[in-house]
Amino acid sequence: MSAEPQPRAEPFRLRGANFNLLVLRLLDARIDAVVPALGDQFKRAPGFLRFAPVVIGLGDLAVPPAEMDFVALVRELKALEIVAIGTTGGTPELRQAAIAAGLPPLRQSGGDEAAPSSAPAAPATAPVNPPPAPLAPSGLRPTMIVDQPVRAGQRVWAQGADMIVTSTVNAGAEVIADGNIHVYGALRGRAIAGGADNLGARIFAQNFDPELVSIAGFYAVREGLGKAPIGRATQVRLAGESLRFDPFGA
Amino acid sequence: MAQVVVITSGKGGVGKTTSSAAIATGLAQRGKKTVVIDFDVGLRNLDLIMGVERRVVFDIVNVIQGEAKLNQALIRDKRVENLAILPASQTRDKDALTKEGVQIIIEELSKEYDYVICDSPAGIEKGALLALYFADQAIVVTNPEVSSVRDSDRILGVLQSKSKRAEEKREPVKEHLLVTRYDPARVERGEMLKLEDIQEILAIPLLGVVPESESVLRASNTGTPVILDAESPAGLAYGDAVARFLGEERPHRFLEVEKKGLFKRLFGGRAA
Numbered sequence: 001m002s003a004e005p006q007p008r009a010e011p012f013r014l015r016g017a018n019f020n021l022l023v024l025r026l027l028d029a030r031i032d033a034v035v036p037a038l039g040d041q042f043k044r045a046p047g048f049l050r051f052a053p054v055v056i057g058l059g060d061l062a063v064p065p066a067e068m069d070f071v072a073l074v075r076e077l078k079a080l081e082i083v084a085i086g087t088t089g090g091t092p093e094l095r096q097a098a099i100a101a102g103l104p105p106l107r108q109s110g111g112d113e114a115a116p117s118s119a120p121a122a123p124a125t126a127p128v129n130p131p132p133a134p135l136a137p138s139g140l141r142p143t144m145i146v147d148q149p150v151r152a153g154q155r156v157w158a159q160g161a162d163m164i165v166t167s168t169v170n171a172g173a174e175v176i177a178d179g180n181i182h183v184y185g186a187l188r189g190r191a192i193a194g195g196a197d198n199l200g201a202r203i204f205a206q207n208f209d210p211e212l213v214s215i216a217g218f219y220a221v222r223e224g225l226g227k228a229p230i231g232r233a234t235q236v237r238l239a240g241e242s243l244r245f246d247p248f249g250a
Numbered sequence: 251m252a253q254v255v256v257i258t259s260g261k262g263g264v265g266k267t268t269s270s271a272a273i274a275t276g277l278a279q280r281g282k283k284t285v286v287i288d289f290d291v292g293l294r295n296l297d298l299i300m301g302v303e304r305r306v307v308f309d310i311v312n313v314i315q316g317e318a319k320l321n322q323a324l325i326r327d328k329r330v331e332n333l334a335i336l337p338a339s340q341t342r343d344k345d346a347l348t349k350e351g352v353q354i355i356i357e358e359l360s361k362e363y364d365y366v367i368c369d370s371p372a373g374i375e376k377g378a379l380l381a382l383y384f385a386d387q388a389i390v391v392t393n394p395e396v397s398s399v400r401d402s403d404r405i406l407g408v409l410q411s412k413s414k415r416a417e418e419k420r421e422p423v424k425e426h427l428l429v430t431r432y433d434p435a436r437v438e439r440g441e442m443l444k445l446e447d448i449q450e451i452l453a454i455p456l457l458g459v460v461p462e463s464e465s466v467l468r469a470s471n472t473g474t475p476v477i478l479d480a481e482s483p484a485g486l487a488y489g490d491a492v493a494r495f496l497g498e499e500r501p502h503r504f505l506e507v508e509k510k511g512l513f514k515r516l517f518g519g520r521a522a
Contacts, residue, residue, distance in 0.1 A: 148410070149403075149453050151403045151404060151406050151407035151410075152400050152401070152403040152404040152407065153403075153404040153407050153408070154407045154411075167453065168450075168451070168453070170400075170403045170451055171400055171403075171451075172400055172403065172404065173403075173407075186450075188451075
């Protein structure tokens, strides 16, 4: 049996979408001042923001474009595993220099740093929302995937995102996500989902055996989990002001 | 270039020094030039277990502070060829150890030896961090007990973030699990963690299981590494572990309760 591949009616679709992106607002044009400071900050939170897209905020820079080496900036950020995808704000000259380095200006929807209308709109990049101060339950960043066991004393934080742990979260370890948490191994440590206000966040664990679970600040310690399906595939969600534990799967 | 191997655990009293002495001796028996360093400055024990405490003149702190040459501080073992011990200081504290000093010592030893075994102190403070910092491989010693497994888990996290290999983003430290003081009878009664449970939590390859054995205490009190006691199950288990460490395939033994024969049952013989 040989089936002709069905030709699709259209090869692509172009749709607008909103993304929450981090803006890296430069306060100093010297890359050798910015990058080490940034590196220091990320050293304290390894894994945090890995390959996260960021927008370079130029609004606070008052330097001629000759003093700003965008090509070097992109390269140095990449070395820190941070991907610059565009710029926002700044003088038209700075923006032009950034375009030459492959960083298109992004328009902030509803923001005051709007790029001029004459600037060519980048077709591949979507409009940018203001940086997420408190994270809306919608607009989450790409899911953080953790492939190593999270070990006692380790703490992993998926800022503004969901987290998937393909291995286990061991006792004494802590996983924190502003979105949902999925643990495909055993959850034996602490799982804190939903950040401060994401009441709809849930925790899923293939083998549910935690020290503490928390959703949007409502938490339960192990002692209070007498009725929870310990050792089974379990999902935790918020029902009113208390946590609800339901087995899932077969 | 030598392989630098740290023997570590997080928790104290699980058998790091016993294991360091046994594994270093085992490697030397198999013709590998081996040196074992005691990093437990202030609580030195390795020299006792290796039976060389009466031959200590200088120690690692003397070498770091330039008061003695490395060769003056090294003690060559009299029973096994190819084996040397660098003792810890009894009178200083851990602050006497510096990263630069340890690096110079390890680099120097690497030129002459095949294996540099670092016997780590307990804890995750400076001494333990320095013992693991330069490691290429780590043997994590764990007892079948919840707190020991937890601390081993913690030290594995430290290895993955604070070792030199981790800092330089090179290939990670190769990790091995060594379960010691394993008592199959108590495991069967549910008083001890099962081997499978430990492996499931720590999720690193198993190097060996050393059974709880009276011969270990006897060996340390007489200053003879237990691996030299070919009669004892613990000594045999360490022998297996060393063989596996060097790439040999060996089946795991001493995992099941030994069936006592009628004779032993009648006369209450105990496994030595």
